[in-house]
Amino acid sequence: MTTPTKSVVNRDLILAARQGLIPVRESARLGGFGNMFRKELGQWWGTRTWLVQTIIWVLILNGISIIVALTEGPALDTFLPMSVGAVALGTVIAAQGTIVGEKQLGTAAWVMSKPASRAAFVLAKIVANAVGFWATALIIPSIIFVITMRMLLPDPLPLLPFLAGVGIAALSQLFFLTLTVMLGTFNNSRGPIAGVGIGFVMTGLLLKSLIPFPVLIVTPWPLGDVAAGLALGTALPPIWPVPVLATAFWIVVMTVAALWRFGREEF
Numbered sequence: 001m002t003t004p005t006k007s008v009v010n011r012d013l014i015l016a017a018r019q020g021l022i023p024v025r026e027s028a029r030l031g032g033f034g035n036m037f038r039k040e041l042g043q044w045w046g047t048r049t050w051l052v053q054t055i056i057w058v059l060i061l062n063g064i065s066i067i068v069a070l071t072e073g074p075a076l077d078t079f080l081p082m083s084v085g086a087v088a089l090g091t092v093i094a095a096q097g098t099i100v101g102e103k104q105l106g107t108a109a110w111v112m113s114k115p116a117s118r119a120a121f122v123l124a125k126i127v128a129n130a131v132g133f134w135a136t137a138l139i140i141p142s143i144i145f146v147i148t149m150r151m152l153l154p155d156p157l158p159l160l161p162f163l164a165g166v167g168i169a170a171l172s173q174l175f176f177l178t179l180t181v182m183l184g185t186f187n188n189s190r191g192p193i194a195g196v197g198i199g200f201v202m203t204g205l206l207l208k209s210l211i212p213f214p215v216l217i218v219t220p221w222p223l224g225d226v227a228a229g230l231a232l233g234t235a236l237p238p239i240w241p242v243p244v245l246a247t248a249f250w251i252v253v254m255t256v257a258a259l260w261r262f263g264r265e266e267f
Contacts, residue, residue, distance in 0.1 A: 032116025033124055040128030053094075053136035060086055061141040062148065069152050076157070077228050079145050083169040084224035085205050087137045088176040092197030094133075095177055098125050099184030099262070100193065108265075118263045126181055126255065130174050138173065142166050158233065165231035171247055172223045176201065178251050182258040185265070218246040 044050050061082055069075035099122075102108035111121060142162075149157045176197065183193040203211075204221030216222060222243045229236040 030117055030120045030123070032111075033120035036111070036116065036120055036124035037128055040124050041131070044128065044132035050132065050136055053132070054140050057087070057090070057137040057141050058144060061137075062144050065145060066148060066152070069149065074232075075145075075149060075153075076162070076231055080165045080169060080227040080231055081224035083138060083141070083166070084172045084227055085201065087133070087169065087173050088220075089198065089201045090137065091133055091173055091176045092180050092194065092201060095129055095180040096184070096190045096193045096197065098129060098181055100188060100190055103188060103265075118265070119259050122181065122185070122258050122262050123255075126178060126258075129177055129181075133173055133177065134170050138166055138170055158231070161233055162231045165227035168223050168227035168230065168244065171244065171251075172220050172227075175220045175247050175251055175254075178254045178258070182254040182261075185258045185261040217242050219243065220247040220250070223247065 061079060064082065065075045065079040068078045099108070102111075108121070146157055146159070146162065179200065180193060180197050183196055187193055204219065208216065208221050211219075211221070217239065220243065222240075226236065226240050226243065228234075229240070
């Protein structure tokens with residue numbers, strides 16, 4: 001009895017090590033969160049993922065903004081809307097396999113067989129991927145943008161309003177990340193996840209003017225205009241906080257839905 005037991009334990013430890021997991025003690029409700037969070041962060045910062053993502057977003061966001069600035073266009077009015085629309089699209093594409101990939105490979109079932117809660121599994125993916133995308137697609141490009149604009153433009157960029165606009169872009173990115181993760185808990189293939197997510201982004205980018213205002217105002221689609229308006233100091237309608245609060249509300253709802261659905265997943 002002793003030898004097989006040790007063999008099983010050793011095999012589990014080897015598999016855990018390959019997944020970047022280490023034994024820790026945590027509460028039952030979010031058991032394993034710290035462990036899985038470190039594992040998810042390791043996939044961002046322990047590999048070249050962060051470098052590839054940073055290069056992509058710097059080339060897209062900063063490259064286009066610099067071209068606009070050199071042609072005497074409104075660079076700030078270009079950078080922040082792109083930080084909302086383009087980053088949302090990139091988030092859906094990059095994160096579509098976050099849950100589904102784990103289910104298809106069987107690693108989700110293996111992790112769930114250990115003393116780790118399903119809520120911790122989902123939340124670790126949302127938080128770690130949010131941190132990764134915020135750093136590579138928003139924070140680093142924003143720092144480069146501020147430095148570049150101070151070199152190219154005679155008037156300094158208002159920092160606090162710009163940071164408020166970046167914060168709105170971060171909220172938008174979190175919405176689409178949460179949407180993608182939630183869709184992954186309801187589907188077992190990437191097609192529907194990418195289709196719904198990309199369709200939602202493109203609807204806001206291309207058909208926003210056709211959407212009834214009462215519907216539009218409770219979606220994240222106006223956030224690009226809100227972010228640019230805050231950064232530029234232009235007058236915004238008095239109801240501009242409504243889409244911000246609505247987006248935060250939908251993030252909570254989608255997170256709860258993801259936790260509910262994944263908690264009922266059969267492995």
